[in-house]
Amino acid sequence: MSDPLKDRTADDASARRPLSANEEFMCAFDRGDDLGVFGPRGIVLAGWRVRGLLDVATVQLALDDVVARHEALRTTIIREKDAPYARVSPPCPAALTVVDLPPAATEADRERLAHEFLDEVDRDGRLGATELPLLRATLARFDDGDAVFVIVTNHLASDGWSMQVLMRDFTICYATRQGLPAPGLPETRQLGEYAYWQQEARDSESATIAREYWKDTLSGGEMLILPTDRPRRLDVPPVYAVYRFVLDQELADATTSLAKSLHCSPFMVLFACFNLFLHRRTGRTDIVSPVITSGRTEPGFEDTVGTLFNFLPIRTDVSGCASFADLVRRTRASLLEAYSYELPFGEIIAKSEPELMSGPIMNVSSVVSAFQISQFPPEEADDIGGLRLDALRRRLTSLVDVSEIPDGNLWELDLHPDGDVVGVVKYNSLDFDLPTIVAMADEYRELLLASLKSPDSALPKQESSA
Structure with missing residues (x-):
């Protein structure tokens, strides 16, 4: 198929594309920037226990790599009445919050606290559909080698499947920046290409x-x-x-x-x-x-x-x-x-x-x-670059x-x-x-x-x- 995205540069702030079918459908539930699918409570989140030494500065860089890699995290839906469309913005830094978790003597206590922390993010998490990038992360540490890592996205930018892809890409980017062994990132097709594919597939x-x-x-x-x-x-x-x-x-x-x-x-x-x-x-x-x-x-x-x-x-x-x-x-x-x-x-x-x-x-x-x-x-490897990952399911x-x-x-x-x-x-x-x-x-x-x-x-x- 033709690729209408191929001549577009990553820093083209005016880049625009048609909506995907799902984006069009979600617009039917538009209740403004404060409520509904475009509001700050329309989020998807997932969390992992991460065991291994984590450098906070490199975590930030790896998150920014992920934002640059996936344009859905940099996409705003412009809700023009007659012809809504999607606009892709250049890469920008993702918000990263670092906190310490309470001391826990046993592994069972740490696992319980990890799930409780994920629940806390679910209750308190906010990320509206116009707040770019549409990804935030929290690193909550028990100690230098044991942490909880939570990713939050707006639902217009991702779904449950996407969250697993984001975490895999984050760990690969992190390991690569640390100079540690890691598999290569697979080629990825952007959401914009998916939207154009859907348009062609309709006929x-x-x-x-x-x-x-x-x-x-x-x-x-x-x-x-x-x-x-x-x-x-x-x-x-x-x-x-x-x-x-x-x-x-x-x-x-x-x-x-x-x-x-x-x-x-x-x-x-x-x-x-x-x-x-x-x-x-x-x-x-x-x-x-x-x-x-x-x-x-x-x-x-x-x-x-x-x-x-x-x-x-x-x-x-x-x-x-x-x-x-x-x-x-x-x-x-x-x-x-x-x-x-x-x-x-x-x-x-x-x-x-x-x-x-x-x-x-x-x-x-x-x-x-x-x-x-x-x-x-x-399933991907759950041990990349010396980090062991366990999803909080x-x-x-x-x-x-x-x-x-x-x-x-x-x-x-x-x-x-x-x-x-x-x-x-x-x-x-x-x-x-x-x-x-x-x-x-x-x-x-x-x-x-x-x-x-x-x-x-x-x-x-x-x-x-x-």
Whole structure:
């Protein structure tokens, strides 16, 4: 494909490009610079334990290398009414904060404090979409050889996958500047190139076929929504909260075992149970519920930093399923079809009937619940330049007033290396009370337990109290 970016220089402050499909979609949730997706609470964060000697000056230089390497961190969306566009600015220094953590005598205490510190950043972190660069970092030290490193970006500049890419690139840049052995940085394609690729892809034959697939698949469908505890206040800022829970190793092992026997992934089993949960909650048998993908369908964009994630509205018919195993097979088929015709969500709903999204977006008494498994790029070495990295993925504390999402509820499950599954439900606490969310998570766990115990038994009937 042609590359409209090739003649642009890094210091061209007037550089501009069209928006990617996801940037266009996010603009639909624009509530100004102080609220919503452009506001300071629309952030993504991730943290790591870093063991090894860290030189603060070199940490700063490596962060600045990362900002220079990934233009998404230097991009501002100009929201002109008729023709919004993205403007890329020259590299600039990233803000780095260095703090000391309380003394801790044991490794268990340090690990606990590390996760508590990450939660603190989640509560207090702020980074608006106009504050360049769209990356900040905090280095919190137990001592010279043991620290917590937290990266915060605005969500318009990155997603969960991007955070792993950023940390990998940071460690390589750090090691290189220190003159230590490190792998070379892979070639990266910029978010602007991704936006131009999407523009060209819209006119392709495969995209035309995909649009017809989604039009036919979603015809007559309606995004399934869950009732809120009180009428939604769309005129006030949301206050997002997270409820965290654990599915124990026995459940995780049983999920993996059933997935293997049915020739599918653990995600497909877990999402099938989510479909069952939605069926039980609503009585609906025609389930349309979104899953979140990495959005990196085109080879070569695996190392691109940006908001590439995508929503796919998965339609599954629960009626006629004789057992949970049948539901898993049906869910698997729905997912595989959807993956093979993946398009940006905005294009999907543009070809769908109006009722698919008009209700969920405008409804003042219910919300959509999206579902995802934590996604990570192919594993890189966790020991680069003498630094050992361990991602802080075991956050178990429920919190109020955390980073925001555009709207609705988000269910995310992380297949943790320890063998169990760490779950989180993110929700607007002005819409739902915590006991409601806890009851939902408990019901999901109980359904999963019963379904895995007897996958060939009849599906449980809907409870009249649901």
